[in-house]
Amino acid sequence: MAIKAKPRMRVDQERLVEAAADLVNRNGLDNLSMNELALALGVRTPSLYSHVEGLDDVRRLLALRGLENLDRYIARAALGKSSDAAVRAIFLAFRELALASPGVYAAALPTAPRGDREWNAAKDQVTKTILTVLSGYGLEGDEEIHVLRGLRSIAHGFVSLETSGALKNPVDRDESYEWLIGAFLTSLNELKKSKRKTRKGGGKS
Amino acid sequence: MAIKAKPRMRVDQERLVEAAADLVNRNGLDNLSMNELALALGVRTPSLYSHVEGLDDVRRLLALRGLENLDRYIARAALGKSSDAAVRAIFLAFRELALASPGVYAAALPTAPRGDREWNAAKDQVTKTILTVLSGYGLEGDEEIHVLRGLRSIAHGFVSLETSGALKNPVDRDESYEWLIGAFLTSLNELKKSKRKTRKGGGKS
DNA sequence: TTCATTTTCCTAATATGATTAGGCTGGAGA
DNA sequence: TCTCCAGCCTAATCATATTAGGAAAATGAA
Numbered sequence: 001m002a003i004k005a006k007p008r009m010r011v012d013q014e015r016l017v018e019a020a021a022d023l024v025n026r027n028g029l030d031n032l033s034m035n036e037l038a039l040a041l042g043v044r045t046p047s048l049y050s051h052v053e054g055l056d057d058v059r060r061l062l063a064l065r066g067l068e069n070l071d072r073y074i075a076r077a078a079l080g081k082s083s084d085a086a087v088r089a090i091f092l093a094f095r096e097l098a099l100a101s102p103g104v105y106a107a108a109l110p111t112a113p114r115g116d117r118e119w120n121a122a123k124d125q126v127t128k129t130i131l132t133v134l135s136g137y138g139l140e141g142d143e144e145i146h147v148l149r150g151l152r153s154i155a156h157g158f159v160s161l162e163t164s165g166a167l168k169n170p171v172d173r174d175e176s177y178e179w180l181i182g183a184f185l186t187s188l189n190e191l192k193k194s195k196r197k198t199r200k201g202g203g204k205s
Numbered sequence: 206m207a208i209k210a211k212p213r214m215r216v217d218q219e220r221l222v223e224a225a226a227d228l229v230n231r232n233g234l235d236n237l238s239m240n241e242l243a244l245a246l247g248v249r250t251p252s253l254y255s256h257v258e259g260l261d262d263v264r265r266l267l268a269l270r271g272l273e274n275l276d277r278y279i280a281r282a283a284l285g286k287s288s289d290a291a292v293r294a295i296f297l298a299f300r301e302l303a304l305a306s307p308g309v310y311a312a313a314l315p316t317a318p319r320g321d322r323e324w325n326a327a328k329d330q331v332t333k334t335i336l337t338v339l340s341g342y343g344l345e346g347d348e349e350i351h352v353l354r355g356l357r358s359i360a361h362g363f364v365s366l367e368t369s370g371a372l373k374n375p376v377d378r379d380e381s382y383e384w385l386i387g388a389f390l391t392s393l394n395e396l397k398k399s400k401r402k403t404r405k406g407g408g409k410s
Numbered sequence: 411t412t413c414a415t416t417t418t419c420c421t422a423a424t425a426t427g428a429t430t431a432g433g434c435t436g437g438a439g440a
Numbered sequence: 441t442c443t444c445c446a447g448c449c450t451a452a453t454c455a456t457a458t459t460a461g462g463a464a465a466a467t468g469a470a
Contacts (some may be wrong), residue, residue, distance in 0.1 A: 012334060082359045109369065111369050111370040111371055142380065145374050145376040145381065146381045146384040147378070149363070149372060149381040150381065150384055150385045150388065151384075152366060152371075153358075153359055153362035153366055153385060154358055154359060154385075155362070156362045156365070157357070157358035157359055157360070157361045157363065158354070158358040158362065160362070160365070161354070161358055161361060164314065164315065164316050165316040166316055166357075167354060169350050171347045171350040171351070171356075175347065175351060176350065176351045176354040176355065179351040179352070179355055180358060180391060182393065183389055183392035184390055186395070187388035187391055187392075188385070188388075190391070
């Protein structure tokens with residue numbers, strides 16, 4: 001009379017992070033707890049410690065996943081496009097991904113701890129991908145960094161206001177974002193143009 | 206032989222919030238705890254509950270203080286300046302204040318809970334102040350909201366990257382911010398200009 | 411298959427931080 | 441001086457993270 005054998009839950013890190021991602025996307029990063037996570041996985045809380053070091057580790061893994069997703073996503077979006085089209089694609093992809101998984105996005109934001117190679121590398125990879133796209137503009141010296149920061153500020157700023165529910169006005173948010181992208185591109189091309197002039201004319205002021 | 210009388214600490218909400226502000230500016234909003242706060246005030250932890258409802262309440266009070274400071278600060282910065290100068294002043298004041306008190310700034314970011322009149326009003330007040338400055342540009346319809354969102358996105362985006370330590374590159378951050386402000390102003394004036402044309406020419410498309 | 415090893419789960423215990431309960435007291439005002 | 445209360449305290453409760461130590465399933469070699 002077959003006693004119901006206790007079915008092992010076969011949690012592994014992959015599954016765990018998956019479940020954590022679901023939870024944070026639904027309930028927000030701040031509400032992630034080991035208890036909820038264990039519940040979602042059908043396992044007692046201490047069992048999680050076989051797979052991760054603790055809550056911080058879960059958040060770190062979410063950050064890694066978020067950064068990897070982001071890099072892959074924007075790289076693909078920009079693929080085969082040039083200059084303005086590519087930059088625009090990055091902006092749109094960034095927002096799309098963040099809106100689709102706001103919790104994971106939030107997890108990816110914090111600064112990586114000094115010593116954490118892997119986390120820092122994941123951040124650098126995203127930066128590199130963006131810089132590759134910007135390289136088409138022939139920016140010189142610090143300009144590249146200014147522009148990179150500008151792109152990040154705009155994308156992150158808009159999206160984080162949006163995901164935090166700060167943009168309550170019914171006015172279409174897509175249009176607002178487009179306006180910002182337009183402003184960014186205008187100034188970026190201005191930079192490019194002035195460069196051409198400079199090259200012909202003489203030294204820069 | 207005068208037994209040392211136990212000196213009452215005379216905590217009040219004002220002092221409490223003051224101390225909390227110091228702590229979060231030094232240690233980050235996430236590390237604020239009732240224990241630390243009580244310690245800073247020279248009082249046992251449960252005593253704090255005479256003055257605030259709990260940790261959430263402390264954070265709420267910090268948010269209120271942050272928003273009030275912000276409104277006052279940017280209003281003053283823009284005072285007596287017109288158009289571009291005023292907008293630029295707002296951008297700079299925003300960043301200056303946030304860098305000077307990053308913890309309080311972080312506290313001011315979260316969305317106010319639905320029912321909280323006071324908190325929502327404080328946010329609205331900041332919005333209104335900015336809109337007043339933007340009113341000089343004669344924006345029409347949704348444009349005003351797009352521009353407002355743009356300003357907030359840029360200021361918040363840049364500053365939150367900066368305070369979270371994300372801008373590690375040695376390149377001068379002031380210049381990066383200036384580049385962004387420039388981009389914003391350029392597009393804002395473009396909007397204004399096109400309006401003049403439109404007004405002469407005919408209806409808007 | 412059988413047995414030893416490893417993995418993964420469990421219960422029980424500990425630690426820390428928030429919060430509540432309830433009592434004591436200094437000091438303001440009658 | 442007496443009364444009363446705001447504001448402090450200790451003790452207790454609760455929730456969550458984490459550790460300790462043990463049992464059983466899974467794995468893999470003989």
